[in-house]
Amino acid sequence: MSASRSLSAWLCAAALAPAGAPALAAPAAEPIQPVPQSLRQDPAKAALGRRLFSDTRLSVNGRVSCASCHDLARGGADSRGASLGLDGKPAALNAPTVLNAALNFRQFWNGRAETLEAQIGQVVENPAEMGSRWPDVVRKVQQDPDYRSGFAAAYKDGVTRANIENALASFERTLITPNSRFDRFLRGEQGVLTAAEQAGYARFKKYGCIACHQGVNVGGNMFQKFGVMEDYPARSGTQRPDQGRYALTGSEEDRRVFKVPGLRNVARTAPYFHDGSAATLEQAIDVMFKYQLGRPGSAQDKALIAQFLATLSAQPGAQP
Numbered sequence: 001m002s003a004s005r006s007l008s009a010w011l012c013a014a015a016l017a018p019a020g021a022p023a024l025a026a027p028a029a030e031p032i033q034p035v036p037q038s039l040r041q042d043p044a045k046a047a048l049g050r051r052l053f054s055d056t057r058l059s060v061n062g063r064v065s066c067a068s069c070h071d072l073a074r075g076g077a078d079s080r081g082a083s084l085g086l087d088g089k090p091a092a093l094n095a096p097t098v099l100n101a102a103l104n105f106r107q108f109w110n111g112r113a114e115t116l117e118a119q120i121g122q123v124v125e126n127p128a129e130m131g132s133r134w135p136d137v138v139r140k141v142q143q144d145p146d147y148r149s150g151f152a153a154a155y156k157d158g159v160t161r162a163n164i165e166n167a168l169a170s171f172e173r174t175l176i177t178p179n180s181r182f183d184r185f186l187r188g189e190q191g192v193l194t195a196a197e198q199a200g201y202a203r204f205k206k207y208g209c210i211a212c213h214q215g216v217n218v219g220g221n222m223f224q225k226f227g228v229m230e231d232y233p234a235r236s237g238t239q240r241p242d243q244g245r246y247a248l249t250g251s252e253e254d255r256r257v258f259k260v261p262g263l264r265n266v267a268r269t270a271p272y273f274h275d276g277s278a279a280t281l282e283q284a285i286d287v288m289f290k291y292q293l294g295r296p297g298s299a300q301d302k303a304l305i306a307q308f309l310a311t312l313s314a315q316p317g318a319q320p
Contacts, residue, residue, distance in 0.1 A: 031205070031214040034183035035264070038317075039102060041170045044154040048147070049171025052164065057140045059086050059130040066123075066168065070098040072316070075268030076175060081276025085128045092128070093242060094276035099316060100264045102173040104220035109274045110245045111223060111259045116169035121161070134161045177264055180314035193311060200308030203301050208293055217262030218312060225257045226274070229294030232256075232287070242274055267310040281306055 052058065054067045069083035069091075070076050076099035082090035093109055101107065107119035124130045124137060141147045142159045151159045154167070182201075184192045193201075204210060213219040223245060226232050245254035258274055266272075271279050278284040285305055289297035297305075 030186055031210050032182070032186065032218055033216045034186050035100065035103070035176050035178040035180070035216055035314075037178050039173045039176060041173050042154065044150070045167050045170040046174050047171075048150050048154060049167040049169065051147075052141075052168050053171055058124055058132060058137055060132045060136070061086050064130055066098070066120075069095040069129075072098075072175070075099060075265045075313075076101075077269040079270070081271050086131045087128075089128070093274050094271065096261060097265060097269050098172055099175050099177055100217050100220070100262055102169075102176060103217040103264075104259065104262060105222070106259055109242070109258045110248055112248055116172050117162075117165040120165045120168045137161070137164065175316045177314040177316055180264070180312050182308075182311040183314070185311070194307075196304055197307045197311050200304035200306070201311075204305050204308055207289075207295070207297070207301070209288065209305070212260045212292075213263050217264055219260045220262035222260050223254075223257050224260050224292075225255075227256055227291045229291055232291045244274075263309060263312055265313045267306075267313050281309065 052066075053070075054065050056062045056065045056068075058065060064084075064086045069078050071078060076097040078095040080090075081094055082092070083095045085091050096109065101119075102116060105111075107113040107116060108122075113119040113122060121134070124132050124134065138159055138161055141151070141164060148159060151163060151167075155163045157163065181192050181197075185198075204213075212222060212224050215221045226244070241256070244256050244258045246252070246257065248254070267281055270281060271277070272281070272284040273287070278287055282302060285297070285302045289295060289302070
């Protein structure tokens, strides 16, 4: 039997298996790969970044830190549809999770930053987010004796903008989440997923979700239009819908095109989409069926896919 026929047979068996059936073994090759155990960061630099991540002095008025919008206790995201900026007003977009952000091929919804360092640099100076000037941030960090000695030990040139960005990025690179139940399944561990969860994964592939959500981060590695089959309506109360990459390129083909979000820990990061318009995972799955796949999904389909997605959750650095 060919590899493709073998995989097809496994998909059909998993999708049709009754809820109480024994779990099926994973095939050798899958479009999703496990999260690596570590991205091996310098501990001293990551420790500086951890402290900076929660330091409100990075904002111009001392009210906002990275942790204000990326709550590590809530999946590295924000439970609000839009985070509050330094003036207390809602930001334009939903804050994506910082967990596994190091695995994305670009940063921000429109992909305008190629690295975590570049993303950090833009957030600090964004007038709606932290509103700072980098010379002021460097001065405030230099004035802190603990930071000053820590940076002198970790970096040859001490406190600089580039080193602050790198320290924060080093910490964020430790925020990967290995050893989810699904990753353990991918590595061949028996009985770690229920038959229903495996059936949900089979449907996830069968209906085409896997076309955009694959790889290590189950997404985060391509751009895609939001509303492939029909335009997705703007969130109620939004003055104008965000145009995604069109704002960067001016190319009509980039209108409403966004970075595909990674789905690691997605069950913990509501609300969903760039505009926070889906309050629950079930609503988000509904939207995906209608606007991206162009087909209705049965209640069973959606429930099983939600069960599969929940198996992608893990804590940063969690061990089995």
